[in-house]
Amino acid sequence: MTISHLKVSRSVLVVSGISAAMVMSLATNAMAAPTPKPTVKPVACAPEQGVDATTIKIGVITPKTGAAAPTFAGYWQAAQVRFDQENARGGVNGRKIKVSVYDDQASPAVQTTAASQALDQDGVFGIVVGSSTDSMEPMLQQRNVPVTGYNQLAMGTNRNAFSATGVSTPLVNSTAIIERLKQDGATKIANINHNTPGATSSANAYSKLIPLVAGETEVLRIADEPQGAHDATSTALRIKNSGADAWIGTMFVDGGISIGQALNAQGVKMKTGTIAGLTDPAIISKGGAALEGIIGSTSGPVPITSNVRAAKTVFSALKAAGVNPYNASSAVGYAAADLMVTGLKKAGKCPTRKAFIDNLRATKGYTANGFLPGPIDFTPGVTPNGNPAKCSWFVKVVNGAPVADKKATCGQLIEIATGRVVG
Numbered sequence: 001m002t003i004s005h006l007k008v009s010r011s012v013l014v015v016s017g018i019s020a021a022m023v024m025s026l027a028t029n030a031m032a033a034p035t036p037k038p039t040v041k042p043v044a045c046a047p048e049q050g051v052d053a054t055t056i057k058i059g060v061i062t063p064k065t066g067a068a069a070p071t072f073a074g075y076w077q078a079a080q081v082r083f084d085q086e087n088a089r090g091g092v093n094g095r096k097i098k099v100s101v102y103d104d105q106a107s108p109a110v111q112t113t114a115a116s117q118a119l120d121q122d123g124v125f126g127i128v129v130g131s132s133t134d135s136m137e138p139m140l141q142q143r144n145v146p147v148t149g150y151n152q153l154a155m156g157t158n159r160n161a162f163s164a165t166g167v168s169t170p171l172v173n174s175t176a177i178i179e180r181l182k183q184d185g186a187t188k189i190a191n192i193n194h195n196t197p198g199a200t201s202s203a204n205a206y207s208k209l210i211p212l213v214a215g216e217t218e219v220l221r222i223a224d225e226p227q228g229a230h231d232a233t234s235t236a237l238r239i240k241n242s243g244a245d246a247w248i249g250t251m252f253v254d255g256g257i258s259i260g261q262a263l264n265a266q267g268v269k270m271k272t273g274t275i276a277g278l279t280d281p282a283i284i285s286k287g288g289a290a291l292e293g294i295i296g297s298t299s300g301p302v303p304i305t306s307n308v309r310a311a312k313t314v315f316s317a318l319k320a321a322g323v324n325p326y327n328a329s330s331a332v333g334y335a336a337a338d339l340m341v342t343g344l345k346k347a348g349k350c351p352t353r354k355a356f357i358d359n360l361r362a363t364k365g366y367t368a369n370g371f372l373p374g375p376i377d378f379t380p381g382v383t384p385n386g387n388p389a390k391c392s393w394f395v396k397v398v399n400g401a402p403v404a405d406k407k408a409t410c411g412q413l414i415e416i417a418t419g420r421v422v423g
Contacts, residue, residue, distance in 0.1 A: 045350035050125025056095045056351065058083070058340060059118035061102045061111060062130040062333075067227045068106035071252040071277055074330030075130040076101045077323045082337035085317065092344040093351075100124065106196075108135035115139060126343070126356065128336050130329060132196050132252075137161060146356040148339040150300055150332050153201060156383055160357050162343070164335040164368065165300025166376050166389030168198075172422060173205040175411030176392040177248065177274060178213040180295060183409070184272035186246030190220035190239045192259065194227045194251035203250045208416045219244050225259075227252055236262035247273040257287045264290035277328040279303065279395055279402050288400075296395045296402055301331040301371050303395050303404035310370035326402070335368045342366065361385070373408040382413055382422050390423060 050057035060076045063069045083097045091097060100122050104111035115136035118124045126146035129136075137154035140147055140161070147154075147161040155161040156169030181189065189210055193203035200223055210218040220242035225235065236259060239247060247263075247270060249256035256275030263270060270293075278284065278296030298304075302311045304318075304325050314334055318325035325331075339360075344351055346359035365375040373391040381387040391410035395402040413423030 046352075048125070048350075048352050049119075049123050051095070051351055054095055055098045056092065056344060057098050057100065057122065057124045059100050059102060059115075059122065059124040059127045060129075060337075061104050061114050061118070061127055061136070063106040063132075064101070064103035066105035066107065068132050068252055070254055070283075071132075072106075072130050072329045074318075074324050074327040075333035075336075077321070078318055078330040078333035079128050079130075079337035081317055081321045081323060082334050082341065084321070086341050092341065093349045097341075097344075104131050104133070106132045108133045111136050112139065119143065119145065125351070125353065126340060128333075128340050130333055130336060132198055134198075144353050144357065146340070146343055146353055146360075148343065149336045151198060153198060156385060156388075159361060159385065160353075162339060162360055162378060164339040164376075165332060165372065167383050167386045169383055169388060170201040170205060170416065172382050172388050172413055172415055173202075173209060174388060174390050174392070174413055175209050175213050176390070176409045177297065177411075178206070178209055178216055179411045180392070180394050180405075180409045181246050181248070181272055181274065182213060182216060184246070184293070184295070186272050187215055188217050188219045188242075188244045188246065190222070190242055190244035190247040191218050192220075192222040192225050192235065192239075192247060192249050192251070194225045194255055195223070196227065199250045203248070205416050206248055206250070208419065209414055212414055212419055213411075225251055225255060227255060230255065230258060232258040232262040233266070235259055236266045236268060239263060240266055240268045245271045249273065249275045251276065253277050253283060257283070257291065260287060260294060261290040274394075278397070279305075279328045279331075280324065280326040281401055282324075282326070284397055284402060285400055291397045292400070294397045296397070297328070297392060298395070299328045299332045300373075300389065300392075301335050301368065302373055302393050302408075303402070304331055305395065305402060306393065306404040308370070310368070313369075314371055331371075335371055338368045338371070339366070374410075387423060388413060 062075045063072045087096045102114035129149035134152040134154045141158045150163045150165045155163035156167045193199040210216045274295040302308045304315045315325045343356045343360040347356040364377045373393045378386045391408040393408040415422050
């Protein structure tokens, strides 16, 4: 019996007394592929860049090549997964999200050129960004372009820019990472960052925070470590001579690993250390014994290996799409795209840039559907654009593999200039 015969027979069983003509009509329809329909019928809207009756154009800007590429690996692919999920549900108010990806090479000049192409040639509505530079932001702010992403200073000061993991600001920061080092016995900390403005700003904040946590002291500050992998022997010797028993590496993952390996080669036994973005088992295995006991941060979301439902859901989606779910940038790329989808939904059936920004700026309690360690407010709080994240969820290298902490580590929000607790 053919498939069409089976479908007709089922129709006859369900609807008694059906006529022969109707049976033939059902058979014909059964053989034809169903025509997908949008979840919401398109409505007539005023012109808006990047928006038409059936699509919304979004750009993703991130380093696909260059020294920063390994650190941001998986970012744009994970963002695409989240957009694909929304498109599979019919899109946002009936409009499918069309994504264009741009390689900024983590270069300020290249990023500005990429943003110009996205806006002036390709006509995107908004931009999702994951990069170590934000040179394009003055242009995006002037033109009121919606931006979502993470870890950029503009997202703590500019009304059009939203961090999916909490406000990034040099004025206020959480003591969470210092508290986590303290849990593993740290007392004397070497604080190192590579020579980019964002990394320097974060590490300068740690310099202020370390003495505010009881029992902790900064014994070494290096603010000009070269980007990427390099000969870190001299850095390891400086750490050794400082008497540090722990270290913070605010830098690309390869650079942090090279310092860990150099410390191991010098026979330096640290109580602990932390490397931003160290979460991928494949990368950790290459680091060998030098990374044992090192704490990795996830750049904001809950670790993908944790026993949290949202993390498991994202893990499955990324893995099914062929995206490395362990990479820290994959997780935050997914969250940044989710925030863009959230803003588009809040912008309504006729989305405008103004409506996106106004409505998302009025949002409280954003969690990326439970994928963040705590809720984020984009309304005025500690800063005019909301609050920095108070809690972080870490992993630790144990027997050569990243093991997620059982819970998030939460610190106090400190006003850097005064040392005052503000949250």
